[in-house]
Amino acid sequence: MDAWEERYQRGETGWDRGGVSPALLHWLESGELQPCRLLVPGCGRGYEIVELAKRGFAVTAIDIAPSAVAFLQQRLDEADLTATVICADLFTYQPEQLFDAVYEQTCLCAIQPAARVAYEQRLYSWLREGGMLFALFMQTGVSGGPPFHCDVTHMQALFHAKRWQWPPCEAMTVPHHGGKFELGHKIVKRCTDRP
Numbered sequence: 178m179d180a181w182e183e184r185y186q187r188g189e190t191g192w193d194r195g196g197v198s199p200a201l202l203h204w205l206e207s208g209e210l211q212p213c214r215l216l217v218p219g220c221g222r223g224y225e226i227v228e229l230a231k232r233g234f235a236v237t238a239i240d241i242a243p244s245a246v247a248f249l250q251q252r253l254d255e256a257d258l259t260a261t262v263i264c265a266d267l268f269t270y271q272p273e274q275l276f277d278a279v280y281e282q283t284c285l286c287a288i289q290p291a292a293r294v295a296y297e298q299r300l301y302s303w304l305r306e307g308g309m310l311f312a313l314f315m316q317t318g319v320s321g322g323p324p325f326h327c328d329v330t331h332m333q334a335l336f337h338a339k340r341w342q343w344p345p346c347e348a349m350t351v352p353h354h355g356g357k358f359e360l361g362h363k364i365v366k367r368c369t370d371r372p
Contacts, residue, residue, distance in 0.1 A: 179241055179242065197227075197228045198224075198225060200282075200311075200313055200349055200351045200361045201229075201311075203349060203361075204311055204361075205228075209363060210280075210311060212234050213234060213276075213277035213278055214234075214235045214237075214275075214278070215229060215237070215276060215277065215278045215279070215280060216236075216238075216239070216276045216280070216303055217238045217239070217279075217280045217282070218267050218279065218281065218284045218299075218300075219239070219240055219282070219283060219284030220238035220239060220245070220246075220249065220262075221240060221245050221283065222248045222252075223238050223240075223248070223253075225280065225282065226238045226260050226262070227252055227258060229280075230253065230259060230260045231256070231258060236261070237262075237272070237276070238261070238262050238263065239263045239264075239267060239270055240263075240264065241264065241265065241267070246262055246264040249262055250262050267284070267299060268295060268299065275308070276303050276308060277304075277305060278304075278308060278309045278310070278311060279300055279303060279304060279308070279309075279311070280311045281311065281312040281313065283324070285312070285314070285315075285327060286315035286317075286322065286323060286326075286327055287322075287323045288323075288325075289325075290325055293335055294335065301340060301341075305366070306366060307368055308366045309363055309364070309366075310336070310341070310364040310366065312361070312362050312363075313359040313361050314327035314329060314359060314360045314361075315327050315357060315359055316358050316360060317357050324357070327360075329348070329360060332362075339367070340366065341364045341365065341366060341367060342364065342366075343362065343364055344364070348361055349361035349362075
């Protein structure tokens, strides 16, 4: 059984807020994120997917854990909402059509740091030119994980300015369980790779 599925089976889901992230609600209510074709990688139980579907997004949600995907699909069915829900490995997933936006909440901090470059390449390939990455970078202040610490300097190197446009404003700070917090940034895929 996959390690993430085992965690769900044992109830070891400390990343699960039990509801929609305040960061997503902020981006929605501020108008920065409006209905579009949107991908949520590592969606977990998908509280955000339900909220996005309610607001008219064409949302695709992916997770590797079958029980998380089943939980999400049941919630969508109960609410009579539609989203594309996929149980798959993110590193092999390829959409038929590019997305306007990606909401990255707890996926980056869950994968091994050695896989981050490959994940950034996937994110870049999934977005259309000018597409937006709404990213929450987990701040744990400790080594090891998951969740793994996402140092902002390392994130700026990973999502390099040649490929991504970072915002001029300060990050949004979002409290999380156990004294952790996330830093929220809206990053835009540049229209062309610059030398």
